[in-house]
Amino acid sequence: MEFFIDENDRVDGIEKVTGKAKYFAEYQLPGLTYGVLVTSTITKGKIIAIDTKAAKNAPGVLDVLSHLNKPSAAGYEQAGGSPMKIFYTDQVFFNGQPIAIVVADTFERATYAASLVKVSYEKTAFNTDFEASIKDAAVKKLQGAPPYVRGIADAYKTAEVKVEQTYKMPVETHNPMELHGIIADWGVNDKVTVYAKTQGVKSTQNTIANVFKIPAENIQVNSQFVGGGFGMALRTWPLEIAAIMASKQLKKPVKLIITRDQMFTMVGNRPAAYQKIGLGATKDGKITGITHTAFGQSATYENFTEGVVNMSKFMYDSENVNTNYYVIPLDMGVPIWMRGPGEATGAFALESAIDEMAFALDMDPLDFRAKNDPEQDPSQKRPFSSKYIKEAYKLGAAKIGWNNRKNKPGSIVEGSWQIGYGVSVGVFNAGRGRASVKGILKADGTLVLQSATSDIGPGTGTGMTLIASKLMNIPVYKIVFELGDSSLPPAPSQGGSATLSTVGSAVNDVCVALKSTIAELAANSNMDATSNFVDVLKKNNLPMIEKTIQSSQNNPEAKNYSMYSFSIHFVQVKVHQLTGVVKVNKIVSVGDSGKIVSPKTARSQMVGGAVGGIGMALTEEAILDNRYGRYVNNNFADYHVPVNADVPDIDVIFIDKPDPIVNPMGAKGMGEIALIGFAGAVANAVFNATGKRIRSLPITPDKVL
Ligand code: MOS
Numbered sequence: 001m002e003f004f005i006d007e008n009d010r011v012d013g014i015e016k017v018t019g020k021a022k023y024f025a026e027y028q029l030p031g032l033t034y035g036v037l038v039t040s041t042i043t044k045g046k047i048i049a050i051d052t053k054a055a056k057n058a059p060g061v062l063d064v065l066s067h068l069n070k071p072s073a074a075g076y077e078q079a080g081g082s083p084m085k086i087f088y089t090d091q092v093f094f095n096g097q098p099i100a101i102v103v104a105d106t107f108e109r110a111t112y113a114a115s116l117v118k119v120s121y122e123k124t125a126f127n128t129d130f131e132a133s134i135k136d137a138a139v140k141k142l143q144g145a146p147p148y149v150r151g152i153a154d155a156y157k158t159a160e161v162k163v164e165q166t167y168k169m170p171v172e173t174h175n176p177m178e179l180h181g182i183i184a185d186w187g188v189n190d191k192v193t194v195y196a197k198t199q200g201v202k203s204t205q206n207t208i209a210n211v212f213k214i215p216a217e218n219i220q221v222n223s224q225f226v227g228g229g230f231g232m233a234l235r236t237w238p239l240e241i242a243a244i245m246a247s248k249q250l251k252k253p254v255k256l257i258i259t260r261d262q263m264f265t266m267v268g269n270r271p272a273a274y275q276k277i278g279l280g281a282t283k284d285g286k287i288t289g290i291t292h293t294a295f296g297q298s299a300t301y302e303n304f305t306e307g308v309v310n311m312s313k314f315m316y317d318s319e320n321v322n323t324n325y326y327v328i329p330l331d332m333g334v335p336i337w338m339r340g341p342g343e344a345t346g347a348f349a350l351e352s353a354i355d356e357m358a359f360a361l362d363m364d365p366l367d368f369r370a371k372n373d374p375e376q377d378p379s380q381k382r383p384f385s386s387k388y389i390k391e392a393y394k395l396g397a398a399k400i401g402w403n404n405r406k407n408k409p410g411s412i413v414e415g416s417w418q419i420g421y422g423v424s425v426g427v428f429n430a431g432r433g434r435a436s437v438k439g440i441l442k443a444d445g446t447l448v449l450q451s452a453t454s455d456i457g458p459g460t461g462t463g464m465t466l467i468a469s470k471l472m473n474i475p476v477y478k479i480v481f482e483l484g485d486s487s488l489p490p491a492p493s494q495g496g497s498a499t500l501s502t503v504g505s506a507v508n509d510v511c512v513a514l515k516s517t518i519a520e521l522a523a524n525s526n527m528d529a530t531s532n533f534v535d536v537l538k539k540n541n542l543p544m545i546e547k548t549i550q551s552s553q554n555n556p557e558a559k560n561y562s563m564y565s566f567s568i569h570f571v572q573v574k575v576h577q578l579t580g581v582v583k584v585n586k587i588v589s590v591g592d593s594g595k596i597v598s599p600k601t602a603r604s605q606m607v608g609g610a611v612g613g614i615g616m617a618l619t620e621e622a623i624l625d626n627r628y629g630r631y632v633n634n635n636f637a638d639y640h641v642p643v644n645a646d647v648p649d650i651d652v653i654f655i656d657k658p659d660p661i662v663n664p665m666g667a668k669g670m671g672e673i674a675l676i677g678f679a680g681a682v683a684n685a686v687f688n689a690t691g692k693r694i695r696s697l698p699i700t701p702d703k704v705l
Contacts, residue, residue, distance in 0.1 A: 008600050011461045011476065012225075021225045024195040025257055027183055033062055035243050035256035036110040038100040038117045039265070040092045043629030044126035044331045047090040047099060047119060054116040055102055060109035062250055064117065065242070066100035071249040084301050084334075085211075086238035087245070092121065093301040094333045095629040096265030101242045103254055126331040128629040130272045130297045131168070133328045144296060144305040144325040148313060150379065155289030155320030159280025163356045167277065167349035168696040171297070171622040172270040172615075173263060174338055175641055178227025180267045181257035182240040186248040193220045196240065199233045199454050200493025201486040207236035208244060224484035229456035230612075231337035232267045234495045239266055264622055264634040268336025271297040271327075273308060275349035279357045280320075287357075287372045289320040292350065298327040299334035306342030311427055312350050314562065317374035331629060337495065339612055340676035343428050348616075351424035351680030352695065355687065364407060365423055365684065366393050377562035385561040385661035386668070389425065392568045392590040395653050396423070399588040400570040409691035417574040419585075420689025426567040426677030430594070430659070430668035431498040432558075436489035437506040438548040439468075441514050443537040447474050449510070450482045453491035453503045457608075458671055459601030463500050464507045466598050467665060471511040472533075481507075489548055497565065497669025500597060501662060506551035508664040513547045521545075561661050566592040567606075567673035569613070573685040580701030582686055584614050588651040589678075594659035594668035602670060606652040609674020614642040616675070617682035618698050 015021040040047075052064040065071070067087040086098060100117055104110035133139040156162050183195040192214070198204045201221040209216040226233065243256035258266065278291035292312040298304045309323035340347075358365035370390055376383045397403075405421035406412060412419040440448040449468060453460055461481040469476045482488060491503050518533045525539050537545065572586040589606045596602045619640035623633050633639045658666025679697055686704065687693045694703050 010459050010601060011465050011481065023178060023225050023227050024183060024197050024223060025181060025255070027195045029183065029185055029253040031252050033103050033105060033250065033252045033254050034107040034110045035101045035103050035246055035254045036107070036114040037098040037239060037242065037256070037258065037262065038102065038114050038119070039262065040095060040097045040099050042092055042121045042123050043095040043128065045092050045121050045123040047092065048122055049120045050100060051118040055113040058109065058113040058116055060105040061113045062103045062105070063246070064100055064102050065246055065249060071245055084238055086242045094265065094299070094331055096262065096333065098239050098242060098266060101246050101256070103246050103250060126629055128330050128332050128624055129626045130328060130330060131274065133330065134274050134295050139328060141295070141326040141328055142298070142303065144327040145309065147322070147324050149322040151320035152289070153322040154278065154291050156278040156280030156291055159288045160283045161281050161357070161360050163277070163279040163353050163360060165277055165353060165356060165695055167275045167352055169273045169345055169348060170697065171272045171624070172338060172620045173622050173639065174230040174232040174269070175263060175639070176228025176230060176232070179257050179260065180232065180237065180263060181255070182243050183253060183255045184244040184247040185253035186244060186251070190214050191218050192244065194222070194244065196221055196223045197226055197233050198223045198236070199226070199229045199456050199495055201452050201454060201484055202490050203493045204236050205486040211241055212244070219486065221486035222484065223454060226454060226456040230339045231341060231495060233456065234337055234493055237267050260636065261634040264631045265333045268334060269622060270338035271304065271335035273345045275308070275346070277349050277353040279353045281357055281361060283361070285361050285363050285368055285371050287316050287318040290316065290318050292323045292346070294325045294346065296325070296327045297332070297335060298329045300329045300331055302334040303327065303329070304335045306337060308342045308346045311343055311346050313379040314374070314377045315350065315425065315427060316372040317378055339609070340426070340428065340672040343426070343672065344616070344676045347424065347426055347677040348679045348683070348697065351677055352683050355422070355684040356693065362407065366397060366402065369393070369425065380562050383561055385563040386594060386657065386659040387566060388592045388655045388657060389566045389568065392566065392592050392655060396568050396570045396588045396590040399651055399653060400572060400586055402570065405688065409688050414574070416577050418577060418689040419572065419574050420685045420687065421570070421572050422681045422683065422685025422688055423568065423570050424677040424680035424684060426569065426673045427564050428497055428669065428672040428676055430501065430563040430565045430662050431496050432501040432505060432554055432663055433492045433498055434551060434553040435491035435503045435506040436548060436550040437503065437510045438489050438546065439510040439514050440544055440546050441533060442544040443534055443542065445534050446478045446480070447472060448480050448482065449507060450488045451491045451503055451506065452486050452488040453483045453499060454494040455483055456494055458605055459598060460494065460499055460503070462601050463598040464504060467504050467507045468511050471508065472515065497671040500667055501669055504597065504665050504667065505663045506549055509551045510547050510549040513549055514545065517545055517547065555661055558661055563662050563668070565668040565670055565673045567677060569610070569678045569681040571681045571685045573682060573689055575686060575689045575704060580704035582618055582699055582704060584682060585648055587648060588653065589674065590653045590655070591670050591673060592655045593670035593673060594657065594662065595666035596654045596656045597665055597667050602654065603652045605671055606674045607650050610650050610678060611642050611647055612675045613678025613682070614646055616697060617679040621698050
């Protein structure tokens with residue numbers, strides 16, 4: 001049976017739903033062996049001894065590697081410091097740190113043998129308590145970004161009306177369905193092949209080259225399908241290096257997949273955050289001062305920062321704005337970007353405070369936002385490349401039935417439930433990088449496009465195929481977009497909502513180049529300029545033509561503009577009066593992300609962001625026992641991600657107007673804005689329903705009651 005796809009479908013949809021799509025862990029290599037990690041059971045200190053005798057004698061075990069006997073990787077011994085080098089020292093930096101790898105002929109035997117490894121430690125005092133560290137003057141706090149002041153600092157303090165509040169967020173973990181890991185095959189002549197879970201095959205290739213001091217061309221990274229990343233696969237983690245090291249030592253392919261509980265400790269998280277917002281306004285609702293001070297969690301052995309306070313500098317028109325952002329190094333695994341990194345954290349605080357101010361002023365929160373919407377970027381004093389946020393307010397408000405909302409909290413009751421409405425905006429940089437794409441236009445009427453980009457789920461191939469189809473006038477089923485292979489023309493990692501903009505621009509440019517070559521060939525062979533490329537190639541006896549183009553990083557005009565994607569999320573919640581349970585009842589998310597290239601996958605992004613937002617707002621919290629520095633809910637039974645029953649129908653609306661500056665498609669990124677702001681909308685709706693302002697996520701029933 002043959003399937004045809006049309007432009008409403010994902011190009012890889014059939015492969016995904018029929019199980020044909022192959023994820024890294026599914027590759028079967030001859031002689032494959034299995035690695036299992038031994039992890040530290042203390043939080044900080046020194047490894048005194050590792051007894052591997054019993055493990056090494058267990059059935060099927062090939063070796064046990066640790067800092068005591070790691071194979072030499074030229075240069076590796078010298079490479080201390082940050083980022084953490086696995087099996088480099090006897091130091092333990094966090095609980096759950098990988099300290100040895102056991103390799104056996106089966107996963108089960110490796111798992112059993114790992115349980116036989118006996119480690120003795122010398123413990124030292126540690127600190128994992130984020131909130132206590134904020135107040136503890138003795139704890140080292142690092143500047144996460146330069147302090148920012150526009151106008152007068154702390155101007156809110158003298159405003160006619162002021163809001164001064166603290167907002168808290170716990171650690172969230174990424175938890176894609178697919179576990180992290182790698183298959184590493186160190187072959188002869190130092191040729192290395194890996195099947196990886198990565199958001200960037202080139203970045204993985206470069207990291208391996210740097211760690212093992214071998215040429216990048218020696219390393220082949222394959223990652224055609226990725227079962228979700230959310231940011232955690234934006235770097236190569238130490239555990240991946242451990243598997244490669246083991247493969248080098250054993251001269252056999254090694255597969256290492258970490259366990260769900262290990263996903264909480266060794267592959268990053270969204271850092272906990274503590275934020276103070278001071279907001280000042282005149283009685284008639286003009287903002288006169290914004291002060292945003294944020295603290296984020298980081299690690300002692302590596303630093304991590306993100307753009308927590310960025311949005312406060314330009315989202316609202318205020319003469320006076322000052323921000324500060326500090327990080328606190330804790331004895332925990334280092335955080336990493338998680339969907340809507342930084343901004344999702346900052347937006348929860350700022351957009352909650354905006355709602356609090358609107359209430360204090362007795363204004364509709366949408367009217368208050370509209371009144372303070374800046375004409376241009378007040379931090380850079382330059383126009384936005386495109387911004388239709390006020391139009392988005394109107395579309396979303398009409399769809400959710402905003403006119404049913406009462407400004408007085410607790411006004412709507414249905415049976416045992418209180419009903420409330422909330423709104424919040426989201427914003428993220430509409431970035432564009434540089435990428436290369438190769439286009440092969442064939443006389444059989446097909447087009448092959450190749451780029452070493454990734455698809456962690458948003459549908460990269462679908463978007464690229466649609467861009468090419470439109471430009472080349474070739475039906476989508478005759479176009480193949482190849483990705484996830486480090487030998488293809490280079491592209492950046494998939495992150496920061498920039499892939500469609502970055503790689504799409506290169507697809508655009510390669511299609512333009514192919515078309516111009518076809519036009520030249522047509523002219524040379526006295527054919528009509530409108531001739532079909534198949535006829536032109538045949539007339540010229542060419543089976544195909546090829547072009548590889550590196551797209552420019554940006555339109556030269558771009559420097560004169562601030563480029564952002566915007567979103568606005570409307571929710572209706574119901575809150576149970578006796579149990580405090582919050583249900584998100586209705587969702588309308590409006591995206592102002594330029595021209596929509598791929599309607600189906602764009603909608604999916606917004607839906608996925610809203611689902612993640614429900615988790616952030618209501619359920620997700622990695623709970624640490626500070627006595628032991630260990631997570632206590634490191635599994636899906638206790639760490640609650642939203643399930644189907646938590647998610648109502650989601651209405652997605654796009655402004656769908658091209659941005660004239662960002663790229664030839666006019667398309668701004670949208671992966672992040674799908675989530676950014678969502679939790680604030682829920683918190684604001686809970687206040688509207690109940691009169692209870694919850695400033696600490698997640699909004700669990702105990703906080704509501
Ligand atoms: Mo995203 S946090 O840029 O994968």
